[in-house]
Amino acid sequence: MENPSSTNPKPPSHSEEVKVSFPRDHVMLLMFNRPRALNAMTPTMRQDVCTLLDWFDKEPSLWVVVITGQGRVFCAGADLIAWNKSQRSEDGKDEGERTIADVNGFGSISRRSSSSKPMIAAVNGGAYGGGVEIVVNCDLVVASEEATFALPEVKRGVVAIQGGMPRLARIAGHQLASEMLLLGRNIPAAEAAARFGFVNKVVPKTEVLSTALAWAVEITTNSPDSVQSTKRALLLTNKHADVEDIVKAHARSKESVRHFTSENIKEGLRAFSEKRKPVWSNPAKL
Structure with missing residues (x-):
């Protein structure tokens, strides 16, 4: 799928937790690459995404990014083991200030608003917690028929504070957002599209990436x-x-x-x- 053209820009170095390629002219494909861990976000993975998207934003030859996951899950939220190992204050107020300072949000995507380049989510499987927060900050969302979406933070004693709550409420409305946020319930892809409105199109799993890339190409036919x-x-x-x-x-x-x-x-x-x-x-x- 990757375009072998030598004109592709050279991305900055990153770990194997993220894959990057250029499958079409002016299009970057960013893939979460921790399939055994359900693409749960680690500090290393987040830094990789931040580095790559910051570079993407500044690269004139790249016009659209498609974001997807390797394996059966798009992103299962934060890797709690890695998160607990990372240095963080026990003071809740300090943690709140960290959240405010992290202007790009979960995975360096959920609150990213500095970029004016389109982001397309190709949701190959489940998206949970921060994974949903990433999805609702993308401009277009293609989801597999098998995909499910959940914000189960209340079941774990935490809160979806990285932009997911206000954005979901604006898209779906207060009552529908409450179904996900207060009940922590799973939402199938068809329902996410028809009732909640944060999925543009639901397709068979084998067509998720090709559909997202086709949309990316369609965008590149415009100025x-x-x-x-x-x-x-x-x-x-x-x-x-x-x-x-x-x-x-x-x-x-x-x-x-x-x-x-x-x-x-x-x-x-x-x-x-x-x-x-x-x-x-x-x-x-x-």
Whole structure:
């Protein structure tokens, strides 16, 4: 599946807990690679994801990332053994401050809002705890028919504090979010799509990755400047309540300013008048 082209960018070094490849032009595939541990997130894995996504955000030739898991589970949340071994304060207030300071959230994804590049979740199997928090912060979600979703933190004496609660409540509404958050119940993929609304499409397990990659390719047929400016507007919608505030913040955003001065806006209009497909170029670095 990986494109053998020598033009692929070279990612930063990382451990074997994460795999990265470039299966299509302008597309990065990020795969959690701890299948025996159900892709539970370790501190090492989180740092790998952070390093790779920070690099992805700055790499002009990469326009979309697809995130998936190796094996039968997308992500089972935190690896509690590794988490307990890592250094952390016993003071709850200090732990709360850690959460606030961790601006990218669980797995360096669940609260990541600095990036204006689309993230697609290809949910190959179950997503639990932090795994769900990752999913609901992605822009598009393709899930296997066999996938289930759960936020069981209340059953373990902890809380889903890495962005999952407010985002799920905004997507599904208070009462439906409460089903997952207060009862800790499992939600099948079909229900996550039809009732809860955080899954875009449910497909057979064998088609999850190919569907996500097809969507990624479809995104790359559009102007990357327009796509990234549009995603910034969507992110600002989550930040501001008033429409005028969103419009003003978006108009002043780096992505919007770049879009209106880009070669791609000229190319798009020129291609339309010439009745041909546009040929997009990599966006300028922000």
